[in-house]
Amino acid sequence: MKSGHKPGKRSYTNQSVEKTISIFNAFRLDRPELSFAELQKITGFNRSTLHRFLVTLLDHGYLEYDTGAGLYRLGIRLFELGAIVMKNMDLRRVAMPFLKELAETLNETVHVVVREGIEGIYVEKYEPPGAMVTYSLVGKRLPLYCTAVGKVLLAFLEEAERVDLLAQLVLERRTPKTITDKEQLKAHLQQVYNQGYAVDDEELEEGLICVAVPIFGQTQKIVAAMSVSGAAHRIKAKLASPDGKLIALLQKVAAAISRQLGYVPERKS
Secondary structure (H helix, E strand, O other): OOOOOOOOHHHHOOHHHHHHHHHHHHOEOOEOEEOHHHHHHHHOOOHHHHHHHHHHHHHOOOEEEEOOOOEEEEOHHHHHHHHHHHHHHHHHHHHHHHHHHHHHHHOOEEEEEEEEOOEEEEEEEEOOOOOOOOOOOOOOEEEOOOOHHHHHHHHOOOHHHHHHHHHHOOOOOOOOOOOOOHHHHHHHHHHHHHHOOEEEEOOOOOOEEEEEEEEEOOOOOEEEEEEEEEEHHHHHHHHHOOOOHHHHHHHHHHHHHHHHOOOOOOOOO
């Protein structure tokens, strides 16, 4: 039954969100502080609407108000969110030249993944010509417990944080090789930490093997994981190579990226 209403693009927008964005967009480098009257003129909102939105944004730290000058400015919460974006941008900028060289040397796809909550997010990817086509995308989320990058991100966390995250995870079986027992996963993560790398042996997707190592930052803590992914038979052959080139090369590249991010490894006594 037809309702007689054809939804257009505007039907899917949220007016409250649009109004909030209009307030943020009122601020520019050449006008970092604005009065109520200036905000009203720029946004076109009536007084009560603008006042309601400003109060909410002030309460949550997205705006600040200078009572002496009677001016509004963007708040510290936006600075914090911007710092998150900048951190990942810096990671991508530093990592990409290394990823390209590594991927072309190994002729396999290379990824960089960061953790957000109980999931990982691809923040960079380089897929050389001739590599196995993977369906990973920058911005796509992935589980932590059954991926090499995810296991690295878990293994190198502080113990209390790792325990908390493991309690939240649901270990859904993705393939016959997926680890679905938490005690087994805990033991496996200890092994990952001890050896300095993780392997996803067809645990997320049959026919695909990934090997991952940690990337550390200026805080001396893990900030990301880097992996090489490819067809199971190809990665198995490289892992079995007597020269141990695959893991050694991954660790060498990850160490170089970590140094550029400000990581200073502990000196061995």
